[in-house]
Amino acid sequence: MENLTLEMSKNTNTLQEQQLKLIEGNFTKSEALKIINNVVNVKINFHKLQRLSKIEGNVNDKCTYDNSRISELIDDQADMKSFLRSLEVNGKNIKISSTINITVEE
Template sequence: MNTTAEQKTTQKINLINGEYTASEALDIVNSVLKVKINFHKLNRLSITEGNNKDECVYDNGRINELMDAQKTTKEFLSQAQSSGKKIKMHGVIHIEIEE
């Protein structure tokens, strides 16, 4: 972590770290992806709120990307589940204050 005497400029959160069943792993990944998808949907809605003339034409690329990731993850983990394999997952969030 980068720190100065006055202010901390980075933070690391070890969000996911361990061994899971395929079902548990899917629940965790889906939960994280749902939160991100809803974040983007609400952000899009807040931009148009109260503007009756807005045509609501926005790039849905990130939402579609996250929804594709949900589908791909489900397919990937169902293969592991079929063979009775355990899943190891690691997920770290790095936060930096930009100057």
């Protein structure tokens, strides 16, 4: 996974925008599966912790929350795994790129 890069670059137009090039490179099928799985798991865990922090200390909470984003991520993760596993790469690499754009909303 030597092609995995983490770099931040400032947008020259405004200081209210940032980009984080999270993933950029060519990966084996196995590496691609691990990367996608790990990135999505982090996001799923983030939503689970957010949900937990809302009820912490409230013994009367009925724990009824919108889990649609967690379910969506789990479904997307399964789709990506299925897609990547079905690929016949025959020694070829898989290119993955992911950039996070951060903008301050007015």
